Amino acid sequence: MTLSKRLFLMILLLANLGGCKETDKPAETGNPETSGDSTQKEAEAGTVELTEAQYQTAGIKLGSIESRTLSNLIRVNGILNAPPQQQVSVATHYGGILATANHLAGTSVRKGQVLAVLENPEFIRLQQEYLETESQLTFQQQEYDRQRELSRENVGALKTFQQATAQLGLLKARAEGLRQQLALLGIPMARLRAGTISRTVEIRSPIDGTITESNVNRGHYVNANDVLFELVGTSGLLAELTVFEGDIAKVQIGQRVRISIVGETRERMGRIKLINRQTATDRTVKVYASLDGSGLSRPGTFLKAAIETTASPESALPEGAIVQAGNQSQVFVFDQKVTHDGATHYRFRPVPVRAGIVENGYRAVTLPADFKPDWKIVIAGAYDLLSVMNNVEEEE
Known part of the structure; x- marks a missing residue:
């Protein structure tokens, strides 16, 4: 309701001061239209009356109590x-000098994307040692097979076969240990077996996410287990x-x-x-x-x-149907339509309720015990009725 419409409603009210009066006896909701003589009596106590023009200006709409399932x-x-699992600290198992470090905090990265590149002669030594161990392992495997055949034919000494077995196991353990260390560094084993030794190690992102902290700069030496980046998926x-x-x-x-x-x-x-x-x-x-x-x-x-x-399921009404009068929540119920001097008036009376939760424009209400399901409730224009009632009380 705009301010101009409210002012117009107040003017109409002042022009029809006899339309809002109080009496001592409440009337039943839904009573038929009263005669001219009965409308000359004072309005019921605690009610408010609107003329036809006021009724239309206020945009009064009537509805019924509804049962709605409200959460x-x-x-x-x-x-x-x-x-x-989506918060990751990226560190390196070996120290080294940062050869490449281009990513700042806030950068979005994909899983497997290179974040930094480290250089360290230790990387070269590990790869060289692995290749040498693999070569020795190949020779020792052949020696083991030869000694096993000799042992079966009782040609070679048993001690020699036992030494070959022990040496083979030793080289296998060493090769596996070096393989796992290189795996921690992310060295491609296929390329290494082809004879390509790399002096650098690439630090890759383990997840899709965003860099929230970057502790790197090019040329800086980082120690083993230093956190280079913080990532959040x-x-x-x-x-x-x-x-x-x-x-x-x-x-x-x-x-x-x-x-x-x-x-x-x-x-x-x-x-x-x-x-x-x-x-x-x-x-x-x-x-x-x-x-x-x-x-x-x-x-x-x-x-x-x-x-x-x-x-x-709860009893519910549109939020606009419930008004606050002081500390009390209430609704307006249509009481009856009366005639004064040939003019139609609409009478409403407030009913106290207890307001509950709100969901999707509807509010749960707890109604008084004597509330009747067929009563018509003002679901639009309730605040205008409250304003009219307050104005009449002030004038009286």
């Missing part, structure tokens, strides 16, 4: 968080919700969650995935919810969420 919502705050983010201790008993795994993330215009849905069993010192519990769909948000982004707990 009880627990409203909480939280942040986006990445699961442990942007897939599989979880909503980390902070739920008060008093509400945690209502939260269950699998419940739906409505999530509003800072920076995103649309609401996203999710489901409760994990509930922490430990209560923090501030009497809150961490609850984790998965997110449906994808977005551009980053870990650490603030969010607000509403957890849908058990839903049940």
